[in-house]
Amino acid sequence: MYVSARADYAVRAMLAIAAGEPALVKAAALARTQEIPLSFLQGILLDLRRAGLLHSHRGTDGGYTLARSAGEVTVGDVLRAVSGSLTTVRGLPADDATYHGVATGLRDVWLAVHAAIEQVVDSTSLADLLPGRRPGALTRNRLP
Amino acid sequence: MYVSARADYAVRAMLAIAAGEPALVKAAALARTQEIPLSFLQGILLDLRRAGLLHSHRGTDGGYTLARSAGEVTVGDVLRAVSGSLTTVRGLPADDATYHGVATGLRDVWLAVHAAIEQVVDSTSLADLLPGRRPGALTRNRLP
């Protein structure tokens, strides 16, 4: 179970842009405050824009802004935008895994893991994570 | 969220060895029936033995056998044996992630994901996945 640098950076960038609303936030500012390599970040921002999560504006006083409000964007949306499928097994989406013989039941494990992850990231919006909100909005999702 | 080839192969190998009990199972037989590259598999089996999950026997009619019974080994045990930490963010254990500024809340998301995954893999033993058991032992963990 591995969260890639792309995925981590993408959520942090979206949070920083959401926190700057309604002003535009520059890529260079994101890279500085969140300690993300600028060139790498630019590729991630491009993916987020192509996925329809960001609007970009060029020229002086340009930058990025959210395409939807922070409450309408979930962490899962961001992860899917930069990683394709949310959960992959050996590089393929969890659904596509086919097992032979005694390992047939393993498929259900990965599907259960996928569902468990989905339940967390799809029920958490960017607004839930921003400071100034009630802390621990997530705690009720932790364990039964 | 990425399940590595090592992790997937490791669980499949453990299942195949468990299914062969009490006979010893050879690495070559595992590679053939589960379609795993033999050389790669040998390195995985070495990790599983060092973690105390397998016993190995050399020479003619050698092979591998479980160190504990199939009911006493969980999927989580296997994953930790080959991957170190169960969940990593940018290569580091989920606990070690430190975030600055507006991204502080993101840490709780990864911890919640970690807990959700843990709940699935630590409550599923190898015996639960073997054929001949009641199917769908996992289904009650899927969703609330």
Add this chain to the structure above:
DNA sequence: ATCGTTCCTATTGAACAGGTAGGGAATATC
């Protein structure tokens, strides 16, 4: 229309996962 700023793209190199090859060490059979 020009200038400066910003986003966008292409190229290059380091680090790591996935996969391969071959020699060495231990065990059982003959």
Add this chain to the structure above:
DNA sequence: GATATTCCCTACCTGTTCAATAGGAACGAT
């Protein structure tokens, strides 16, 4: 004890991800 079989270990190759650099294209302000 010689031999065949199997596990054990090390080094190597390849493709992808992560990261750095440099230049080109689009936009707003003056």
